[in-house]
Amino acid sequence: MQAAAPILAIDRLVVAPAAGGAPVVDGISLAVSPGEVLALIGESGSGKTTLALAALGYVRPGLAVRSGRIRLGATDLLGAGEAKLQDLRGRRATYIAQSAAASFNPALRLDAQVTEPARVHRLRPLAEALAKARLLYRRLDLPEPERIGQRFPHEVSGGQLQRFMIAMGLIEGPQLVVCDEPTSALDVTTQVEVLKAFKAVIRDGSTAGLFVSHDLAVVAQLADRIIVLRRGALVEQGTTEAILAAPQEPYTRELIAACRRWDRRRPASPPRVAACAAAPARLEVVDVTAGFGPREPMTGRPTITAVDAAALAVRPREVVAIIGESGSGKSTLAQVIAGLHPAAAGEIRLDGAALAPAVARRSLDQRRRVQIVFQMADTALNPRHRVGRIIGRALAFFGRAPRARRPARIAELLALVRLPASYAERRPGELSGGEKQRVNLARALAAEPDVLICDEITSALDTVVAAAIVRLVEDLRDRLGLAVLFISHDLATVATLADRVVVMRRGKIVERGPTGELLARPTHPYTRLLLASVPELRIGWLEEAAGRRAALLPEFAETGAAPVADVDRGREDAHAG
């Protein structure tokens, strides 16, 4: 492998903000040979995406290459003109982006976008490119490969869209594929399928891969070698076996530890003292049905049911987790409880008293007592307001602090989420993703709520940052006696935090129970499928998982439930979005 001339050779590359400042990529060298997959691993801010984009001779606006060399085959990318770069992008080197949903043009059909490289590079007639695309759809297990490309991006599910992205990256048989977190936005069960498909396709040819990820467990399934990055600098590199078995640097060990938070062979979170078990439920969800579209005249049910007769209860000082894939209705249920999406049937009770379905009809005090924090930390904050003003508004709205006491209270709330008081003067743009999510929590806490709904609050964060947020939620629960409803698709997070777990699938609650028990002995096949899909930090897991899934899927047929069919999910996703 090392004998072959490298496809990609980066030599002491330094990329820094054009306006000056600390380098984003600081003197990194690497080489990728044909048929080899090299993984770049690190947290956000490690410079891994900048480095990956540089492999295509692209630097984002605002950044500039200060020194170094990038060669793709015999081509010097930094010396190449725009025309030359245009010619090799999409043909010799391709890019698979993290968010397929954002990376496809919403107004163009998928076929047109997947075959666009052939069109702009005039490589082959369109009919031939189309035939090739359909061949790839088939190999990537997309349903109806002959017809599905006629759809628009919003008409397929997230997992399918990611596969279209892979097809787009592979269609011209590139020498180098750069993948930037290609599965990070996917559900675990979809991730297994996409990884499997990707591995199969890349293993067939002589294509080299540069694979960017923050998830070591995913990387372990694909990469031959791993480079660990931190703050733009190279921390450690070696073969996948060596890095996993004998990491040399403390930072690498920390990353691996964050990945091994949850080991299914060890018990999950130790069962907490049943102090809360006796307390009456603070929040009750009673047979709630909700969905989208007009109601059916006969049954009163919405045309598309997102939540189907769901019932659960959360007691003070208790964390109840809802897990399930996207489209399972868990976020809709969160919105129903918060009053953002009135239910078609059923009731939400707070300390036994029924709440109005719509938040506008709830009293100010009821609204104050139920607070929600969303997944996207940055879109939930007004970028033009300072943190102090953002939190102060909630204080003023709920009348929790007289004007004179507000600055002190804001400082208290910031301290509660472990941020320095000086952050009150900052704007969201000056905060990291984890810090923004802490501000969101502080704003929710400004209302002094009794119930806190966390809707995928760690999903957009790095592993280590997410772990810190989880510890914070745990701490807040204990100190403030909150009843927490924690919605997540990440089983590892749930395992360490939740007292009880509720599994949702297609709007229905399929299984529930104390966390340790449910994760150790799942009874519903879907729960078992979910558990079997969480990547483990060892080589060869992917193949085993694929085998286990194959064994589990027939059980769905027997229990009368169809397997997690993407065809249907595409539809649900379209509505949810």
Next chain:
Amino acid sequence: MHPSLRFALRRFAVGALILLAVSLLVFVGCEILPGDVAQVALGQFATPESIRALHQQFGLDRPAPLRYLEWLIGILHGDWGMSMGTKVPVAQLLGERLANTAMLAGATTIVAIPLALALGLLMALRAGSRFDRAASVVVLALSATPEFLIGTLAVMLFSVHLNWLPAVAQVTFGGGWAALARSLLLPVITLSIVVAAQIARMTRATIVNLLDLPFIEMATLKGVPRRRIILVHALINAVGPIANVVALNIAYLVSGIVVVETIFAFPGVARLMVDAVQARDLPVVQACAMLFCFAYVVLILAADLLAVLFNPRLRRGIHPDGSAG
């Protein structure tokens, strides 16, 4: 029913409702307008008796709701009533003026909109360049300049100093096309500058905003040339906002060009309305107001339909094609 057809039908129905509401507002507005046609027509010779006689002649002595209904039913039959000042059917009066205004608006649309779109796209294509910055300043200055200033300057330059074009637009069809074009040229130039500046600015802003989106970066990384990125990937997503700006500007050309028509003594609908308001010739005022609102409703409706047509999420409604179900 197909979701976009349902959308179109619903919008048509809403448009009709808006026009109905507008007709009520227009009628009530004219009712509470101070002054009175008889008073204006009779001037200082008005006696209570003569005013009452004139009121009777126009049917103004009858209750307002009844007159409103008659007026509304008349409109639906194409009968706009009789001008009180000139005793000519309003439809006839309107017909001549409407042709003139349509000609002015049409000529401006044909000149200004392609020019504006091309300029806006060119600015977006070279965003940040010296050309873009210079053009942005000029376009911003022009869209902030009131049209009476542009019109007056145009008259000073082309009519007074250069003596190329007539200062007054005498619209006569007898003089042949060349004379007609000469008389239209100055108003069209004035209006085109105002309208084009605004559309170009909006086009540039819409496209430049879109260029920050991840799918544009993705297209760059696929090796798509910048020109194709803007003309295919960005433009198709900009149709909705741009269509709305264009529609608003055309609506302005139909209804809001009083100032320009006055400067060039252009016999269009807007002038007709101003004259009618001065004469308290209410049937004419009402007809003009209804016409302007009609133009707005139709143009905005057209822009919305165009936006839906170019947005697959809206076009296909919430249901994907049958294969998913």
